[in-house]
Amino acid sequence: MxxxxxxxxxxxxxxxxxxxxxxxxxxxxxxxxxxxxxxxxxxxxxxxxxxxxxxxxxxxxxxxxxxxxxxxxxxxxxxxxxxxxxxxxxxxxxxxxxxxxxxxxxYMPRGSLDKYIFSSERSFSWDKFNEIALGIAKGINYLHQGCDMQILHFDIKPHNILLDNNFVPKVADFGLAKLYPRDNSFVPLNALRGTVGYIAPEMISRSFGVISSKSDVYSFGVLLLEMAGGRRNSGMHEESSNQDYYPSLVYDQLTEQQLGVGEISSATTVSDMHELERKLCIIGLHCIQMNPHDRPTMSEVIEMLEGGVDSLQIPPRPFFSAHKAMPSSELTEISEVDK
The missing domain is CATH 3.30.200.20 (Phosphorylase Kinase; domain 1)
Structure with a gap:
């Protein structure tokens, strides 16, 4: 024929x-x-x-x-x-x-994730938020592990997560990151980029550790906390500079009260924290540990997101959570804030 x-x-x-x-x-x-x-x-x-x-x-x-x-x-x-x-x-x-x-x-018709998680009304159910978080984690893990070359994004944030017609999340702007062989643990300083509020400590000073895929894990952790709370991480904008460091509030809620969702998620009025909200917060705190070695890999993050909240242990308090967020003046040269 x-x-x-x-x-x-x-x-x-x-x-x-x-x-x-x-x-x-x-x-x-x-x-x-x-x-x-x-x-x-x-x-x-x-x-x-x-x-x-x-x-x-x-x-x-x-x-x-x-x-x-x-x-x-x-x-x-x-x-x-x-x-x-x-x-x-x-x-x-x-x-x-x-x-x-x-x-x-x-083209992603639903736009970026930030307009949904920072809106005055809750855009999605907790199940949907967990599903979106899992999708983002799988996308980042693919960039880290699924390609011939390891791709380090260096600018994971809600603005760079786009949604298709069915609200499936897609990691964007990864094409602007450099490609590195997976056995190359040293990343040149001129490769640094990122946005204030999401940058891992080792991106600012090598005394905190080596820049690696764990730097993306840190940024993803901040993103998870923002998804859970519906508010931006303090220190990113002038109007939030006088507020307590956001991850510190989350940590205190989880460890001291185990309840009180109103302090974390201002858009919610129920007294008890939803188990999926708690789950996103705990995983987020694991991801923003000061030492890169103490953070999970993205494949481990996927396992945590796919599992139940009962199996998750609250991690040690992240070092910066007892203080204000890192001063933006230290980040000026290596940051680029998308409006």
Whole structure:
């Protein structure tokens, strides 16, 4: 039986979709309608909505000045473009034309997680929050363990977790992280990046330990505490600078009262802490331990999220939790805060 020309074309199109497509800058201009609809802006550049042939919606991130040359950029994004995981945003294509660089991602219609966890009304049930946390953990673990090269994200936060139509979480902006061989424990200082409030202590000073995948675990722990409490970690914004350090409040609630959800989750009025809220808090506190060796791996975090709360032990008090959050002045040079 002869294969029709249409079937062959469809097959070739599918093959092209397996890896990132290289676009000319003029293609991006057409795809985005002359960059007419801006979705957001961050430290790396601006993001615009675009439409590919076949009515495929994409997000086009136009990057600012890059230190790597064109060949390095193409090599890196083509490698990242072969990464496929249900909890990682897929890189559809890229542009490298003279000094113009851009990344084309699949479009996530529900936006980023931050607008759901910091809203005045509880957006999801605790079961859904646990499901979303588990999905994020699986995405990060895949970047750490599931690829030929270890990918350290260095900027895990709610803003960089995107949701698809079914609210499935996907880790985004991982393509802006560097790739490192898994046996290379030393990461050069110029690789540092992150956002104030989520940066692991060893990212600020080597006296706290070696920068590794455990640095992402720390950031994920802060994210879990924010998901549980529906409020941002203190020290990230001026208006919260006079408040107690948030993880300290969580720890005190868990150890001293075992109840009193009102102190942690301002959007909840019940007197007893929901077991899944308690679970997210305990796992989050494990993840933000000062010493990287005391933090779980992401695969261990997945096991904890999949298990019950009764088997979880409250960890020692994180070192910083007795103090205010780290002064932002110490982080200025290595931080980039997305608005």
């Amino acid at each position: 002869r294969i029709t020309t249409d079937a062959v074309e469809k097959f070739l199109r599918m093959q092209l979709m397996l890896g990132p497509t290289r676009y000319a800058y003029s293609d991006l201009t057409a795809i985005t309608g002359h960059f007419g609809e801006k979705l957001g802006e961050g430290g790396y550049g601006s993001v615009y909505k675009g439409v590919l042939p076949g009515n495929v919606h994409v997000a086009v991130k136009v990057l600012g000045k890059s230190n790597c040359n064109g060949e390095e950029f193409i090599s890196e994004v083509s490698t990242i473009g072969r990464i496929h995981h249900v909890n990682v945003v897929r890189l559809v294509g890229f542009c490298s034309e003279e000094m113009r660089r851009a990344l084309v991602y699949e």
